[in-house]
Amino acid sequence: MTEIIKETVTTQNDDSQTVVTTPTAENTNPVMATQVKIAATNYQKIEYLIYFFFGILDILLAFRLVFKLTGAGTSSAFVSFIYGITGLFILPFEGIFRRGISPGIETTAILEPATIVAFFVYAFAAWGVVKLVRIFSGEQQ
Structure with missing residues (x-):
């Protein structure tokens, strides 16, 4: 028993x-x-917030890329909103590569390499900031 x-x-x-x-x-x-x-510890909450905000930014940049590639018109309030917000974030990367423009019958598709570069730079920046938060927290890696 x-x-x-x-x-x-x-x-x-x-x-x-x-x-x-x-x-x-x-x-x-x-x-x-x-x-x-x-x-979650306070440092983990900070990490979650950093990933959240940079994730939102990357999603907005992805929308911009798709809208530019499909030739979305700026007459739509949503498209104008996305272009307006993300325009500030891609500004440092403008001019690194030339834009690819493909005129169509009704729309013009634009490939913006600055948006792609910004997407990856901000993703790596989020990762780097989170690593710094972990270093300053004294947390075991």
Whole structure:
């Protein structure tokens, strides 16, 4: 016959968050009955915010690229909004490569290499900023 032991384990991590695990009476298997409360640290929250904002920027740049390639007209408020917001972010990369222009019957498709370069630069910038946050947090890598 097996012996049933009820045990409560209390641990405290670096941010003074208490985690309590207690097997319940119905389920005496400690693996199945363990309740763990996990919360993100402040530095992890900062990392999530950085990735979120740079992710939004990359999505907007992707919309710009697709709209320019398909020759979307600026008469649409949404297209004008995307062009207006992303125009500031691609400005540092204008002139690196020439634009590819393909005139069509009704629309003109434009390949903007500046948008592609900006997309990758901002993605790497987000990664680099998050790495710096991790270094300053003192978190084990």
